[in-house]
Amino acid sequence: MVMNAVFFLMLILSLIALTIASPQTAFSVMLNGATDAVELALSLFAVYSVWLSVLEIMDKAGISKAINRLFSPLWKRIFKGESEKATEYISLNFSANLLGMGSAATPMGIKAMEQMSKNREKASDNMILFLVFNATSIQLIPATVIGMRAQAGAADAADIILPSLLATLLSTVSGVILAKACAKMSGILKKGLPLACR
Amino acid sequence: MPLSAYILPLFILAVIVAGFFKKVPIYGSFVAGVKGSLQLLLSIMPYFTTILIAIELFTASGLGEKLTQVLKPLFTAMGIPAELSQLVILRPLSGNGSIAALQTIIDEYGADSYIARCGSVIVGASETTFYVATIYFSTVKEYKLRYAIPVCLLASLIGAAGGCALCKIM
Numbered sequence: 001m002v003m004n005a006v007f008f009l010m011l012i013l014s015l016i017a018l019t020i021a022s023p024q025t026a027f028s029v030m031l032n033g034a035t036d037a038v039e040l041a042l043s044l045f046a047v048y049s050v051w052l053s054v055l056e057i058m059d060k061a062g063i064s065k066a067i068n069r070l071f072s073p074l075w076k077r078i079f080k081g082e083s084e085k086a087t088e089y090i091s092l093n094f095s096a097n098l099l100g101m102g103s104a105a106t107p108m109g110i111k112a113m114e115q116m117s118k119n120r121e122k123a124s125d126n127m128i129l130f131l132v133f134n135a136t137s138i139q140l141i142p143a144t145v146i147g148m149r150a151q152a153g154a155a156d157a158a159d160i161i162l163p164s165l166l167a168t169l170l171s172t173v174s175g176v177i178l179a180k181a182c183a184k185m186s187g188i189l190k191k192g193l194p195l196a197c198r
Numbered sequence: 199m200p201l202s203a204y205i206l207p208l209f210i211l212a213v214i215v216a217g218f219f220k221k222v223p224i225y226g227s228f229v230a231g232v233k234g235s236l237q238l239l240l241s242i243m244p245y246f247t248t249i250l251i252a253i254e255l256f257t258a259s260g261l262g263e264k265l266t267q268v269l270k271p272l273f274t275a276m277g278i279p280a281e282l283s284q285l286v287i288l289r290p291l292s293g294n295g296s297i298a299a300l301q302t303i304i305d306e307y308g309a310d311s312y313i314a315r316c317g318s319v320i321v322g323a324s325e326t327t328f329y330v331a332t333i334y335f336s337t338v339k340e341y342k343l344r345y346a347i348p349v350c351l352l353a354s355l356i357g358a359a360g361g362c363a364l365c366k367i368m
Contacts, residue, residue: 014258021259029255029259032254033252036250036254045236045239052232053228054210057216060222061217107235124342124344135327136324136325142321145321152308160322162364163315166360167360168323171324172353178353
């Protein structure tokens with residue numbers, strides 16, 4: 001619903017503005033967006049193919065389980081009530097993010113979401129929390145940005161690592177706190193309603 | 199060769215060797231992985247294509263610029279330099295777009311300037327929120343995002359403000 005409204009507003013307002021300013025470009029702008037998507041799809045297909053294959057072997061060889069053992073005490077606290085399989089993918093997603101392998105983190109994150117959506121009733125808040133983790137990016141080294149700074153002749157291109165790390169920690173921690181607060185609020189709101197309304 | 203260049207190939211090598219000793223069918227696993235990738239792509243592509251069309255329209259129509267003007271006072275109040283307002287708006291919408299914006303900022307103010315360093319921290323310490331949200335929830339049927347997007351955006355904004363403050367002392 002929200003997504004529908006946001007999308008409609010974005011589309012209608014942009015199209016009106018474009019039609020007034022430069023009507024001849026409106027259609028090609030939309031095509032540009034779709035063309036970007038095709039390019040993105042190709043590169044995602046390539047990256048996911050390799051990583052999901054590696055993941056397949058990791059699952060079958062029991063490596064996923066071994067990695068999960070490192071983190072599962074933490075996840076049991078943060079993502080309460082999730083299955084072993086779900087925390088396994090969460091662990092893999094988290095390690096890939098930490099190592100800066102964002103492309104590997106995504107397919108594993110999607111799998112974690114699928115697992116979490118299986119036990120429907122309690123999943124939702126956990127799923128959002130997991131999204132917050134990924135959307136606030138837990139990354140040790142922002143390689144792309146360092147590369148750009150180096151190219152532009154920065155004295156010490158990597159000197160943004162520490163502030164970046166602290167900033168991403170700050171955003172992740174505040175995201176988790178905000179998400180937990182919202183979950184609690186919606187829980188209270190739900191409990192306040194009579195059973196028939198749920 | 200930097201040491202970090204060895205991490206990725208060594209990791210994949212280790213996984214394949216471990217799989218071999220555990221009698222995992224390697225060829226079959228790769229075929230299954232690619233098959234999974236194709237299915238995954240089919241389920242997420244409609245979502246990100248839609249989003250990318252909307253974002254392209256949003257930036258090309260000048261609406262993004264308008265939103266920047268509206269939110270600029272809020273950003274400066276949080277200690278984010280006004281020159282970075284557009285970058286802060288673009289960051290959650292478009293990965294490529296924000297990289298391009300950061301490049302412009304670096305070229306204009308110099309890589310070691312306070313503005314460019316703040317911009318680098320903002321880009322390096324955050325994610326393309328809308329893209330992540332659509333992709334992560336795309337294979338889940340009947341998804342309701344509820345409070346997800348506002349929380350992510352607010353958290354990123356707090357991170358950006360914190361990053362700008364940190365750049366003053368680091």
